[in-house]
Amino acid sequence: MPNISDNEPDSTPESSPASPLGDWGAMPAPRAGADQAEQEEAGSAANADARGVPPQGPDSTQTAVFPPVTAGDTQVMPPVAPGQDADAEGAGAGAGDAGAADGAATDDAEADDAAVNNADESRRNSLGVWSVVTGALLLFPVAIVLGHLGLRANKRGEANNRPVALAGVILGYVGLAAAIAGVAIALFVVSPNMAAQDDDNAAKVDVINIGSAAVAQSSASDQLPEVTTVDGGYAVGDTSLPAELEVPGTVTLDGSSASDWCLVLSYEGGNDSAVAYSSTSGLVDGATCS
Incomplete structure (x- = not known):
């Protein structure tokens, strides 16, 4: 009677040939569905760890702040803790106040410089004023001299009332010409008639x-x-x-x-x-x- 065991196939599994990588070389077969999603999430987390970025998820309370990209390699800022936002805002406000104070100081300095410049430009304005005054008092030669000095001071930046000095010069010359004409009329017309x-x-x-x-x-x-x-x-x-x-x-x-x-x-x-x-x-x- 034939031996039944000889005809039945051997149920003992045959051993697979040994992998040259040892135990690390045997990768489990990917599972469909949820197993594949878990692997993708794990891969993303590994990449984030490699870049130094904390994982982002619905339960995460940390915020990653990325500064502008510079000419060199991209730099990644460390995570900002929840309490650091207020500190950053306070530092920004302090910097704004400091900037405003610096701007006010600059404006004050510019105003002081402008006042000094105006004082320098007007310190000889009296020449033009006195030129007009002496011209009105019929001191025409004095008005002419003071008016020319006032125009020269305006040209050098020591005065800023050129129209006044020019008016004094014109008044002096016109008055002097009128005085000379009056004397001539008196000498050559009025005087002979009076004689x-x-x-x-x-x-x-x-x-x-x-x-x-x-x-x-x-x-x-x-x-x-x-x-x-x-x-x-x-x-x-x-x-x-x-x-x-x-x-x-x-x-x-x-x-x-x-x-x-x-x-x-x-x-x-x-x-x-x-x-x-x-x-x-x-x-x-x-x-x-x-």
């Missing part, structure tokens, strides 16, 4: 004096008196009279009787050139008695 008027007035005084002396002598002698000019004056009969007229003149006496005559004094340099005196009416307007 001529003075000669006319002096001639009238002389003819009145001569006529009065002639009336007295003609009444006393009932004759026409003799009237002539002498050095420094006039002679009426035996009476000498001083001359008020400073220019040369001549005297003529014409009449028909001792009570009817006309005295004429002619001279040069006056506006009228002659004055007359009548025995009946006295001083006559014009060069004749008629």
Whole structure:
């Protein structure tokens, strides 16, 4: 009878050939479904550990802060603990306050510099002001000098009122020109007219004096008196009279009787050139008695 055991297959598993990696070389076969998801999560955690980043998950309370990427290798900041956010905000606020204080100090320094510059630019503004004042007081040469000094100070940055200094210079030159014109008019127009008027007035005084002396002598002698000019004056009969007229003149006496005559004094340099005196009416307007 045949042996049944000889026909039955051997149920003892055959041993697999030995792996050259030993026990590490035998990798379990991946499982489908949940086993594969667990392996992917484990791989992600391993990569995160390699980069120094804590695992992120729904139960994680830590936050990873990444600074900007620099030109070198990417740097990863260590995790920030929950209490460090407030410290960072406080440090930022302190830095902001310090920046604001520095800005205020800078503004104050700039304001001080501006004040100093303004003081330097205005320390000689008085030159222009005094130029206008002296010009208004008719001190025109002084106004011109001070105005030019003020313009020079503006050019050097020592003053900042150039329009005022320029106004003083203009006022000085205009006033000086007006003063010179006034003097010229007085010398060449007004003065000759005044001199001529003075000669006319002096001639009238002389003819009145001569006529009065002639009336007295003609009444006393009932004759026409003799009237002539002498050095420094006039002679009426035996009476000498001083001359008020400073220019040369001549005297003529014409009449028909001792009570009817006309005295004429002619001279040069006056506006009228002659004055007359009548025995009946006295001083006559014009060069004749008629």
